[in-house]
Amino acid sequence: MYVSKLLLSNLKYYLIENLYDILMKLIYVLGPPGAGKTTTMMTLLKNFPQRFNIMVLKYDNVRPELAKIIAAQKVEFQISNDGKTVILGKFPTGMDAKNELSGSDCYTQPQRTRLKAAIQHLDEIGVENVITDGFASINKPFLAQAQKTFSEISVITLTTDYKVCCQRFKKRNVDMWTKLGDKQKVQKYGNMEFGTEYNESSCSYRKTQQVLEVVKTMGTEWKCADSEEAVKLLLKQTVGEAALLSKKRKRRN
Numbered sequence: 081m082y083v084s085k086l087l088l089s090n091l092k093y094y095l096i097e098n099l100y101d102i103l104m105k106l107i108y109v110l111g112p113p114g115a116g117k118t119t120t121m122m123t124l125l126k127n128f129p130q131r132f133n134i135m136v137l138k139y140d141n142v143r144p145e146l147a148k149i150i151a152a153q154k155v156e157f158q159i160s161n162d163g164k165t166v167i168l169g170k171f172p173t174g175m176d177a178k179n180e181l182s183g184s185d186c187y188t189q190p191q192r193t194r195l196k197a198a199i200q201h202l203d204e205i206g207v208e209n210v211i212t213d214g215f216a217s218i219n220k221p222f223l224a225q226a227q228k229t230f231s232e233i234s235v236i237t238l239t240t241d242y243k244v245c246c247q248r249f250k251k252r253n254v255d256m257w258t259k260l261g262d263k264q265k266v267q268k269y270g271n272m273e274f275g276t277e278y279n280e281s282s283c284s285y286r287k288t289q290q291v292l293e294v295v296k297t298m299g300t301e302w303k304c305a306d307s308e309e310a311v312k313l314l315l316k317q318t319v320g321e322a323a324l325l326s327k328k329r330k331r332r333n
Contacts, residue, residue: 103231104203105299107317109213109310110288111238112278114248117213118182120238120307122171124211124314125158132158132167142201149197153190157198159207165318166202168195168212184216192216196225203229209318218287223294234299234317235291236310246274 109117125132137155139147158167169183187195195217202210210230226233250269257265278285295301304310 104208104210104229105232105234105317106199106210106212106226106230107314108218108233108235108291109211109238109314110215110235110291111240112242112245112249113284114245114250114252115238115240116248116307116310117238118171120236120310120314121167121169121183121211121213123307123311125167125171127311127315128160128165129319130161130165132160134170135159135166137198137201142197143204146197146201150194153194155187155191155194155198163206165209165211166207168198168210168217169214183213185214187216192219193221195222199225199229211314211318215284215287218291223290227294227298230298232299233291233294235288235295235301236313237288237301237303238307238310239303239305242274242276242278250274 109120111117135157137150137157139150139152142150156170158169158171159165167183168187170186171182184192199210199222250272253269254266257269280286292301302313304313
């Protein structure tokens with residue numbers, strides 16, 4: 081008997097929905113540009129007890145309702161070997177990694193609008209933790225879906241000294257645009273002046289406040305002085321202290 085691919089796809093996801101009854105939580109890593117968000121994520125990937133693999137979500141590997149939203153776009157993210165933890169975005173490696181966009185900043189605008197479908201799929205396949213850095217995943221459609229999909233939404237705010245953030249942001253952009261050969265952008269960022277405090281009118285500040293409003297009723301805000309402290313907290317919130325101790329024992333042996 082011929083069974084259509086569409087019917088099998090529907091059956092697969094209906095079975096998954098009934099199989100999993102796992103609460104999924106979302107953790108944002110936020111802070112001003114230059115605070116150390118990318119460093120935090122790269123360090124987490126390096127120190128996580130399990131290896132992460134790249135997964136690319138396309139219309140033909142999600143249920144039909146989500147396929148309509150994904151359409152021709154592809155959403156890439158990192159997923160741990162046990163399938164329990166996902167880090168949104170891409171993280172370039174190699175010598176030029178510092179001069180490229182990374183994390184959720186790598187998503188194009190069309191891809192960002194598809195993230196609401198991606199998190200529904202992650203929930204359906206039993207993912208327990210979703211971590212995202214930066215501001216690309218902070219928009220009204222995503223947050224509206226996130227409040228339906230996640231049982232908990234929390235934020236780790238990096239409280240790096242603002243002057244240090246500004247210096248890092250300036251250098252990073254000058255280096256990147258120098259590499260790309262855009263002299264106007266090099267001059268723009270090279271001459272950029274910053275205030276003494278995080279500007280409340282900036283887009284990143286407003287987006288942070290947008291998330292914190294949700295966190296008030298759905299989670300916790302943790303403040304970390306640096307990326308090292310943030311990574312320890314992320315590991316504790318995802319794999320727990322017992323798993324970390326087990327990994328340390330194996331290394332000693």
